[in-house]
Amino acid sequence: MQLAVIGTGYVGLVAGVGFADIGNDVVCVDVDETKIARLKRGEVPIYEPGLDALIETNVKAGRLTFSTDITTAIRAAEVVIIAVGTPPAADGSADLSAVFSVAETIGKNLNGFKVVVTKSTVPVGTADRIEERIRRHTTQPFGVASNPEFLKEGAAIEDFMKPDRVVIGSNNARALEVLRNLYTPLVRKSEDIHEMDARSAELTKYAANAMLATRISFMNDLAVLSEKLGADIERVRKAVGADPRIGPKFLYPGAGFGGSCFPKDISALIQIGQGVGHELEVVRAVESVNKRQKRLLFEKLRRHLDGALEGRTVAVWGLAFKPQTDDIREAPALVMIRELLEAGAKVRAHDPEAMNNVRAVLGDRITYCENMYEALEGADALALLTEWQEYRQPDFERVKRLLRTPTLLDGRNIWDPKALRALGFWYTGIGRP
Ligand code: NAD
CATH class of the missing domain: 3.40.50.720 (NAD(P)-binding Rossmann-like Domain)
Incomplete structure (x- = not known):
């Protein structure tokens, strides 16, 4: 498949190289010119074990390229993956300006059916808002899907190439099928791909992170209690x-x-x-x-x-x-x-x-x-x-x-x-x- 990954950070870079490694043609795009220039020179801008070797192999094989030209990348792609940052806004909500700016650009450059996939972590309902922004600019058909990422920094390659589960959410049957095909080589069994509607997929990502964080805070709270009571939280744990x-x-x-x-x-x-x-x-x-x-x-x-x-x-x-x-x-x-x-x-x-x-x-x-x-x-x-x-x-x-x-x-x-x-x-x- 021809893929464009927009946003070449911890998630976009790993996803891009991962999809290239299983045989897809991937262009990783970013607005950060320095980052793309470094990647083109063969330098890896982040530390992630195993990433440099995997990039080198896939660049040499001609399956992975880097670019700042988002328009060309979108026009050539069958699947456009949005992996830009969604940093916290002043009130704690997710800042979606980069996501929506990419959606507008996609809308302006749609030249045939494409699947638009959000890998960035975004609030529930964002898929609908992305769809609406693309629709403003085009009458071409497209499918929007949510595909939250669960990789862990430090073990990102392993997590991406051998995921415990893949979540794909869409209300568009064609988009679901394309994503199922894209991920099938990576999962052990077909049940590891969880298909659902976009809202449920978006919520799954927050639910998973909140659950993990809850375990940590719960233990940290008990650790403070342990110390006051003269107990040892390590034994308790x-x-x-x-x-x-x-x-x-x-x-x-x-x-x-x-x-x-x-x-x-x-x-x-x-x-x-x-x-x-x-x-x-x-x-x-x-x-x-x-x-x-x-x-x-x-x-x-x-x-x-x-x-x-x-x-x-x-x-x-x-x-x-x-x-x-x-x-x-x-x-x-x-x-x-x-x-x-x-x-x-x-x-x-x-x-x-x-x-x-x-x-x-x-x-x-x-x-x-x-x-x-x-x-x-x-x-x-x-x-x-x-x-x-x-x-x-x-x-x-x-x-x-x-x-x-x-x-x-x-x-x-x-x-x-x-x-x-x-x-x-x-x-x-x-x-x-
Ligand atoms: P990051 O900051 O490392 O990378 C984001 C990249 O997007 C940057 O290189 C930035 O220059 C680029 N970008 C911003 N606006 C752009 C635009 N308009 N067009 C093209 N590129 C643009 O962020 P990250 O850690 O890779 O996270 C990306 C998303 O994935 C976030 O929503 C995050 O919550 C989610 N996520 C992150 C992790 C993780 O472990 N880092 C895991 C799962 C999900």
């Missing part, structure tokens, strides 16, 4: 997760969830509910617990230092919102760093992949260290915010030698409190006695 009705995933307490999806999708879902007069009380609580949780580590450090943060130096390990990505959107590390700077502390930071992105936001307000141990030099405390593998078993003797005072804040509960206390550290994690 393992035992609760052993119940097959609950399962072990997404029960990890930590420094709060970040990323480009959960925070924004949750606030958008709250707005969607309010739009039809329904207050989503559980989702509201998920959001407020998360906001509190993102400040928890900072508060712990402030208490430990009796409020005396002015002039102190804090080492931060991990800036990305989770391991295996360079994405720092809504990352808990940024909340902690901003609090520290505001309190007059200095920050020495390390991350294997995300430092350039943080530099673009914070500039030289903090010190970036190429080596994780360098970040500790002269620091009064070490805070771990992202559980990259290389932080799991550091040389703690060296850590202790480099720190001015042996203080550890483990925002992901990856270290052993007993062993560290035996080594002479002051240790605090999340929800552990």
